[in-house]
Amino acid sequence: MSIFDHLFFDVNCTDFKSEVSLNKDNETQGSDIEIPHLDIKLEDPNGESDDSNKENRNEDLENWRKKPVNQWDEKDTKKWLISTIIVELRESYDVCCRSEKLVMPGQELLRLSKNNFINLCGTIGSRLFEFLPKQSAPKTRRNELRQLSLQDFINRDPINGEKFYESLREERNVKHNDIPFQRYRVPYSDDETSVDSTVSISDAESVSNIDLARTKVERKGRSGRHTLWVWEFLRDLLHNPKYCPEYIYWKDYSKKIFCLVKNKEIARMWGKRKKIKKKEMDYDKFSRALRYHYKKGTLESVDKERLTYRFGPAATGLETDDPNFEKARVKYQL
DNA sequence: TATCGATTTCCTGTTT
DNA sequence: GAAACAGGAAATCGAT
Secondary structure, eight states: OOTTHHHHHHTTHHHHHHHOEEEEEOOOTTSSOOEEEEEOOOOOTTSOOOHHHHHHHHHHHTGGGGSOGGGOOHHHHHHHHHIIIIIISOOOHHHHHHTGGGOSOHHHHHHOOHHHHHHHHTHHHHHHHHHSOSSOOOGGGHHHHHTSOHHHHHHHOTTTHHHHHHHHHHHHOOOGGGOSSOEEEOOOSSSTTOOOOEEEOOSHHHHHHHHHHTOHHHHTTOOSOOOOOHHHHHHHHHTOTTTTTTTEEEEEGGGTEEEESSHHHHHHHHHHHTTOOSSOOOHHHHHHHHHHTTTTTSEEEOTTOTTEEEEOTTOOOOOOSSGGGHHHHHHHTO
16 A cells, blocks of 8 residues: 555546646746646546536645645645656656655755655656756745845756746845845755755844845845855855755854865855856865955854854854754655 | 945965 | 965956
8 A cells, every 4th residue: 555545546546647638837927937737637436526526636636836845745745746757757656656755745855865866766766856846936926936036046946047036026126125024045956056945034133134244235226136145155055965964064053153074175166156267266265255254244263173164143044953954864864 | 437345366474 | 294274455247
């Protein structure tokens, strides 16, 4: 008995597999991405046929599409797995069963790298990882989207992020004083530019920190476009299980102290991220950039500790309930 | 074109 | 001696 059986019963698996079809839906306004949409004909397992019932079930089966991945519960994940494996990948029910280990809340799913997907369910994991929604944004979340910065969009989708941001820019009307609560997104996946869970900055102290650290550019009447600051880059690596704790780790999360492990590699990644063309970024230059942040209150040095820094009071978006991903590693045997 | 902020680049000297 | 740290100074780059 698979954990998917109940859902398959719900949708009458036989018909689900044989009658499922694809159509194109253009709900993703503001992007060029077309997302295949399920069109499933259902039959009531008790033999009762009721159109409204079918409609409700179709809607229920599609609920995962209406939420960002980080809001999925396990049932949403199951539906996404079934839909992706059967419809997108044209694989069998047996393959669904092999993906059982991926049934987890979306927020945890987002923390997994491609390799984690492969480790948990074999070769199909690689293909599933590619299908994990990273670009689609439901219309109902547009207000939330308007709160995100350009960098948030680029983090989410390095290729199309800027285009999405521009398409929403006219709607967002960024004014510093109009944004009392800023939302940060932090990275998680294989790419150092991708995105993880959402951290809300809601208390007065954090807002004042944002004043100090983030909005200098905006306050001067600039567009609100914000190039990634080096301390944000490090913060994002700490939120990304691909790089934390292997490249960088929290030495003392309660004191916001972190340690660089692969400092040269991190410097190189920073240069790549900033598209430095002249010369490859090295740790000497990278660390100079870090030292400029001492005055800004976003970074501090730690006495007599090499490759060790502390986030200052002006650094925001550091919150995590799983520093160094220790809980996730134990839970998913990573 | 001027200005601005955040680096980048290069450097010298110091510490581990 | 190597690597990292500290910080001054000038150059660069993207943005308004």
